[in-house]
Amino acid sequence: MGRFFFIHRRLHFQPMDLQQTLARIRELTDALTEHNHRYYILDDPSVSDAAYDALLRELQDLETKHPELKLADSPTQRVGSQPLAGFEQLTHSIPMLSLSNAMDDEELTSFDVRVRKDLELDQLDYVVEPKLDGLGVELVYVDGVFTAGSTRGDGFTGENITKNLRTLKALPLRLRDKERPIPPYLEVRGEVFMGHADFEQLNERQLDQEKQPFANPRNAAAGSLRQLDSRITASRNLLINLYAPGQIDNFAVESHMEFIQALKDWGFPVNDLYELCPTIQNVIQFHNKLEQNRENLEYDIDGTVTKVNRLDYQNRLGIRSRSPRWAIAGKFKARQEITTILSIVPSVGRTGAITPVANLEPVHLGGVMVARATLHNQDEIDRKDVREGDTVVVQRAGDVIPEVVKAILDKRPAKSQPYFIPDRCPACDGHVVRLEGEAKHYCQNISCAAQIKGRIEHFVAKRCLDIDGFGTKLVSQLVDENLIGSIADIYALNLEQLANLERMAEKSALNIMGAIDSSKSADLWRLIHGLGIRNVGEHISKVIANKYGSLQALGEATVEDLEATHEVGPIVARGLVEFFKDSDNLEILGKLSQHGLNPIIDVSARSEGIFSGLSFVFTGKLEHFNRDSARVLVESLGGASANSISKKTDYLVAGPGAGSKIEKANKLGVKILTEDEFRTMVGAE
């Protein structure tokens, strides 16, 4: 223990009282460490909370007066400290692996067959442990003192979360050497997780503070551990269990069971629900027992981990890609519970997609209260024949939102009716339609309250109307303050309204007004793209802008006419016709036009362009164009451009670095041009 020697030597010439203070600090640190161990690891406290707090306060006082005497393993560090600017990366000296999965008993049996075959053994012992549903971490101890800790990250490099880990009450800051000597360098791996009670309390606090609640205890643990301010981590009551070695110097045991014993001897918290199993049948029995028992645990487990007990066998089996061949995760089936559906309500997402959601009689499902479950879409409702008032089976599999699995038909109330997604939007009363070939219903109204922010953000975005300075925050402010309720309202904004917004400088307001004004002369394709019609992206917008030349002409097009357009399929065609049938949408288009947004392309002139009827593909690095400008140029000359080569392609324009497209062009007999040749064609040279 060189560190203590160093402190003593340095203090040799100090006045006595400082040495006494140090001795007291050491004494208090040791006493608190021991009490902590008894409380958090052995579950057998020997002092009252008040006595513990008194010791802690005394230590804190001494450390405040003599910060230079604070020990590396001081328990006062558990309260957290000043926020970090960001996490540093830490590389694991041995990669942290993942586990392959066994989905059922049969797959566990095959694992055993393979292991015994590889080892040429008739029998071997396994250790089965719960698979804790939290975050994998690695802890490093030098001379028994906790010096660093990191997240698993990608398995090779994780984030340095030492300060946060220090706040975990069950994590030993100094290892015990009473039962077993401490290796000079020791890495151990384990899981940080959150108990159900703490999870529910945390979520209540989040809601009180109008913050988003966590979806499950694992997310809550992850969110709490990856805090830049370790004081927040300290307030979250995270748990930790250790279960695997990293690199350990001067240490040898023969089995995983012995390793678990060593962890306990050193004072690490170890999950007690492990069992030594001499056969795979025992493993399966234990797995099934834990699966049944999981509801009674105070924390989430998502399966079991079965490990070959003998370490020499583990070494012989080795590693395959990124998981050991000597261990396997046995997954639990999704947790199911029975409850009743109080009502079914349509919920509108930011894209206008409508999802039917079942409001449930609240039920405990794997540690969390579930009051809502998704019914996905109308087809799912029909297939499962789920109705309001039904008694249903709900399930939560891992992370996903709970879902209704099936209705229990003999419990169905007499007067029940099938459920249909309404034809009016619950958020705006707009038309709800379901297009052929699509699973979801959509609200068609482009001014729908539930969609409006998302739609406006899209409208002003770079690849649409490109209104500079009109960011997500501004959209949010304007909608929340009722200054805009549709894309057309953007053009009714005045300088005063903008300048009066919180945190808006007059100059920025002026710039934004200027940007709004210039967007009025945007190309037609930008306006079409900006409308956010389903399945009408940038490319299709250009295609139809070039064909129809104005919004009015596009609005009058029939499904057949649209479908006859190169690259426009039946779904896009029907979506467009539906869009232009909607009276709310027509009103918005009318307003846009009144504000001066009515771009028109002279279609007759354009169709006479030199590239009329020709299709181009660009590849490789071009000197004078980027893909976009080249495409716009071709289109302005009446041609079309595509991303990939087909029989319909007339020219491939290839710059340096062009790859497989050249081969394909040769195969299909497509003419290949250099950039210079292309520039000659367009008259640029």
Ligand code: IVH
């Ligand atoms: S052993 C080489 N034991 O599961 C095997 N992992 O899918 C290293 N996990 O990243 C892991 N409980 O975060 C092991 N009792 C347990 C576990 C456990 C949970 C996690 C761990 C690992 C992941 C692998």
